[in-house]
Amino acid sequence: MEDKNKLFDSEFFKILQNLNINIKKSANYGASGARKSRVKGTSVEFSDFREYVPGDDFRRIDWNAYGRFDKYFIKLFMEEREALINIFVDSSKSMSFGEPSKSALALRLAAAFSYIALNNLDRVCINSLKNKELKSIEALSGKLMLQRALSYLKDIEHEGTTDINASIVKKEFNSKGVSIILSDFFTDNGIEETVRYLTYKKQEVILIHILSPEELEPNYFGQVKLVDSETREDRNIILNPSIMKAYKKQLTTFKNSLKESAAKYGASYIEASSEESIDKIILEKFTRNGVVSSVR
Structure with a gap:
């Protein structure tokens, strides 16, 4: 079993510092944040700071903060609203399968999304899915809440x-x-x-399909005993080229059905192997699919 403390080391977060989760619809809810809101109003109540990025109104630079930190910061006011990012983590036993396991990648990606959201003054709610149940923590807001998010992820048991x-x-x-x-x-x-359901609830939906190398390219032949990791049911079969061909065809059908469901409702679908590096998935696959982008 992976050491969950090693899943979230400092090196892991370095690649995330300048990323932002893309949201097509303007936020119109919540408290303060770094997203432009459609909410009309005249409030100029000060809320927070964030580091200046190209495109920001330079007139909002706080020169006192610049004098103290030698960096440009802008003031955020109540018209700028935070977005709510809900992260759903499959906590079933099948996610423990693979080397490295699918669960390890799922937890790292959940941590990555949490960090990116909190770093950009959005709110985060982590939800674990098991059997027919849903377990959620309260929505977190502010960069200091990252440790609480990581603690929750570390406590998730896949069964x-x-x-x-x-x-x-x-x-x-x-x-x-x-x-x-x-x-x-x-x-x-x-x-x-x-x-x-999520689309009806005005959610932008992102499906991250995680499979193990053994599931994507199984390297088994001859007589084997297959055991369902969730139900513990087993079956003895003989794996030969025709069986493997049929398996790959079924896998393709399975993935295509997910893609079709996503496309039908305007959701994003991204496939990832549990052996892929986190930076490749985030910096290549997520940016290519418009899930995240650089704020600099």
């Missing part, structure tokens, strides 16, 4: 099964936002109901 549809429909949404699901999507009844 049992998961019914993503049954779990996520229990989540109540009071505002627009972003919903990110990290899973192998080995769940009953597909995920179209989930994506439809």
Whole structure:
């Protein structure tokens, strides 16, 4: 089992410092944040600072802060609202499979999204999915809340099964936002109901499909005993080229069905192998799909 303390070391966060989660719709809820709001008003109540980035109004630079820190900071006011990022982590036993495990990557990506959101003054709510249940922490806000998010992720135990549809429909949404699901999507009844529900609740949906190298390119032949990691049911089969060909065809069909459900409701679908480096997934796949972008 991976040492969860090593999943979130300082090197891990260095690549995330200048990234932002893209949100197509303007935020119109919450307290202060770094996103432009459509909410009209005349409030000039000071809320927070953030570091200046190209494109910001230079008239809002705080010169006193510059004199103290030798860096440019701008003032944020109450018209700028935070976005709410919901992260759903599949906590079923099947996520523990693979070398490295799918769960290790899921936790690292959940931590990455949490860091990026909190670093940009958005709010984060982490939700774990297990069986038909949904367990959530309160929404976190502010950079100092990262440790609480990481502590919650470290305590997640992967066991049992998961019914993503049954779990996520229990989540109540009071505002627009972003919903990110990290899973192998080995769940009953597909995920179209989930994506439809989240879209109805005005969520921008991001599906991160995590599979292990053994699932993507199995290297088994001859007589083997397959054991379902969630139900513990087993089956003895003989793996030959025709069986492997059929497996790969079924896997392609499975992935295509997820892509189709995502496309139908305007969601993003990104596939990742648990052996891929975190920087490749974030800096290449996420940026290419418009999930994150650099703020500098």
